Amino acid sequence: MNYLWNVLIVIGGFVMMEATAWFTHKYIMHGFMWRWHKSHHEPRVGRFEKNDLFGICFAVVSASLIITGSLESPFDWRFYLGFGILLYGVAYFLVHDVFVHQRLPWLKHTNTTYFKAMRFAHKVHHKVNVKDGAEAFGFLFVSKKYLDKYRQNKKA
Template structure:
């Protein structure tokens, strides 16, 4: 397979993964997979949460496709698709775990309208700690935060997370 075609396949996979992630987050993680994902909607003590197992689950198809396309004689496009899944996972990790949830502390301060919008949309998703009633399930494409706030208000603020004490103040 030519490099340009492989890179195109990788990019199409990254874009398609946003739709896949939306579906998985909305109807699996907030559905039958809530038993793992619930830990992500609660205050976390320590470095890990049960929800982190989803990273392992979603890495398996990527690893399998790369292995098959590179070493097992499958169609070479499988490796590019697997790499696209891995690339989306890296983007997700950088955005979700580092920038939004600050699991690896940085001094990053969002300046662009786009970054502010997706961060705010994801934080609005997390103000609801229950399985139902959440808004904004995408990661890289997010609805207007004003619309999300109106939807939360329309739902009579059901499932809204109780305010957490500021840990920095509590440690002083």
């Protein structure tokens, strides 16, 4: 039973992070923290961008939970929640930074409609390179709206 709970906490942490990423992107990054996020809407100079600091913030939260949770025996919920956040961070990095933005030369091609629609939705987000007026703030979860838009776009 405990085992099942732990798995649910990991999954819960992962899903919660997509909602958190959406909220943070829409209201904080394109809000009062635009000064960090702006760098992600401009051509990158060098290997890193100021926007990467957001990733570090989430990594600190995840690491703190993993460390404090693993001091208990057996590991408590904090460990599993932190682990869910870590998995989301890895998925986000691979899909957003590698697949979509090609910061590393991997995962260039896919035949999966879902991933293509995800990339399309994120490109829609990047069409607006100022603080206000952007759309499509989510990431791993692609809403029906963008799946449909992607399909129409492909036909056109």
